[in-house]
Amino acid sequence: MRWIWIDKFLEFESGKRAVALKNVTLAEEHLHDHFPGFPVMPECLMIEAMAQTAGILVGEARKFQEKVILAKIKKAAFFHYVRPGDTITLHAEIESIAPEAASTEGEIRRGEQVVARIGLMFSHIDKNLAGKRFPEENFVFTDTFGSLLEGFVDQYPSGERR
């Protein structure tokens, strides 16, 4: 089971860019502790939301044949708090992509306001780590992710995955 941390895609341009949306709600229990009386979205979870947006973009660029793993946070700068009730959009772009890895740049916005800039590197793990073997099954791109892409992508390998 993978957890999904974005609510839907708004735009998806294969191999280039994607925009996803997340609604932030006080029903997310961690916000009660982060911080008591002053709930703000943890910055690490903003990175996770960007990693999912950009990771799916990178995965789709290779038709989900690669196991795409977040390998490096190149940069992460945060400019404003994100609070319960906010809707954030995650704008991700592929900067470079090679057989072994991909590099992405992105912004998180609330309306027009940029709340964070996040640059990531993803590894296609079967092509790295000196031939270390991973399970055949693509454990990264499970069916739950497929539902996010409905209407945008028709090649999602549902059911039987290679």
Add this chain to the structure above:
Amino acid sequence: MASSREEIFGKVQEVLVDALGLDEDEVTEEATLMGDLGAESIDFLDIVFRLEKAFDIKVPREELFPAESVLNNPDYVSGGKLTDKGMAELRARMPHTDLSKFAQDPDVNKIADLFTVSTIVNFLEMKLNG
């Protein structure tokens, strides 16, 4: 247009400062990428991507950092050292690197030390100036 070594070094320095989160004065020509500058495997790809952008050329990772494929070939490694065949292969693949010292004791554990800042500068000099 030919680029001078200083120009190339300047851009490489900038790339490494950004990719590895360093101060400019840490990036000397002699610094080893892994030992001195703390690069890990994914950083090599990050560096390759950034070099491609900075110099507007294709940088095949295998050409710039060919050690992995040499090490993965059983013909080239024996008892933790490169065989003569392996050494010859490495020489052929890394014309941009001075291997004379390494050749005296081609311990595979020391191969990482071959990747210095000047390796990258040499490589780009050859690529850009032919």
